[in-house]
Amino acid sequence: NAGVTQTPKFRVLKTGQSMTLLCAQDMNHEYMYWYRQDPGMGLRLIHYSVGEGTTAKGEVPDGYNVSRLKKQNFLLGLESAAPSQTSVYFCAIGAPNRGGQETQYFGPGTRLLVL
Amino acid sequence: QKEVEQDPGPLSVPEGAIVSLNCTYSNSAFQYFMWYRQYSRKGPELLMYTYSSGNKEDGRFTAQVDKSSKYISLFIRDSQPSDSATYLCAMTIVKAAGNKLTFGGGTRVLVKP
Numbered sequence A: 001n002a003g004v005t006q007t008p009k010f011r012v013l014k015t016g017q018s019m020t021l022l023c024a025q026d027m028n029h030e031y032m033y034w035y036r037q038d039p040g041m042g043l044r045l046i047h048y049s050v051g052e053g054t055t056a057k058g059e060v061p062d063g064y065n066v067s068r069l070k071k072q073n074f075l076l077g078l079e080s081a082a083p084s085q086t087s088v089y090f091c092a093i094g095a096p097n098r099g100g101q102e103t104q105y106f107g108p109g110t111r112l113l114v115l
Numbered sequence B: 001q002k003e004v005e006q007d008p009g010p011l012s013v014p015e016g017a018i019v020s021l022n023c024t025y026s027n028s029a030f031q032y033f034m035w036y037r038q039y040s041r042k043g044p045e046l047l048m049y050t051y052s053s054g055n056k057e058d059g060r061f062t063a064q065v066d067k068s069s070k071y072i073s074l075f076i077r078d079s080q081p082s083d084s085a086t087y088l089c090a091m092t093i094v095k096a097a098g099n100k101l102t103f104g105g106g107t108r109v110l111v112k113p
Helices: none
Strands: A004-007 A010-013 A019-025 A031-038 A042-049 A065-067 A073-078 A087-096 A102-106 A110-114 B004-006 B011-014 B019-025 B032-038 B045-050 B054-058 B061-066 B071-076 B085-092 B107-112
Touching: A004 A087, A019 A031, A019 A087, A019 A110, A031 A073, A031 A102, A042 A065, A042 A073, A042 B085, A073 A087, A102 B045, B004 B085, B011 B019, B019 B085, B019 B107, B032 B061, B045 B054, B045 B061, B071 B085
Parallel strands: A010 A110, B011 B107
Antiparallel strands: A004 A019, A019 A073, A031 A042, A031 A087, A065 A073, A087 A102, A087 A110, B004 B019, B019 B071, B032 B045, B032 B085, B054 B061, B061 B071, B085 B107
16 A cells, blocks of 8 residues: 555544544655545545645545644544544555656555444 | 546456446546556555546556546456456546545446456
């Protein structure tokens, strides 16, 4: 998975609980992304970061917060989990391809079940 | 209507057959097109990327883009059971920083021995 690790692999939460998902890269790439994947919906971008200390909203940011305090780590937080946040969460890093453009490589995913 | 449409399948083919996958899109500004393969309970894995209209070949895989029709395809020749997976198309408008990918919903492919 292109040097991208995600922690934890699986988690069960009760409605209203909070948690943080960690994405870590063992390289030095600037761009990092958080997606969620739901059946029939494909992958949808939650938040992204173009460098240490920067974050921006994606397509479905509500209910999530992120931080990029260190370049290697991108954290996704759920302050008050809801059943609608049951999903598989993927982190991706953006790396230059042979043409110099960015290509995204994904981590193994975190499965989250909110009861 | 979704920006990127992809038939969910499943698409079942016998081993050795050609697998034909496609996506249609509505945003004519998309410039950069990718295909990812995703095995069950794994992260998406990049297969191919292309910018221009026309064909791009890599081993058993051929990606085709027709920007005038807003249609992209992926062909897998000599399919193997190990090709059984979900295939996701993705596309984006190329920007200086932070390319937001728009994905199709994925097509599940089953290659039967």
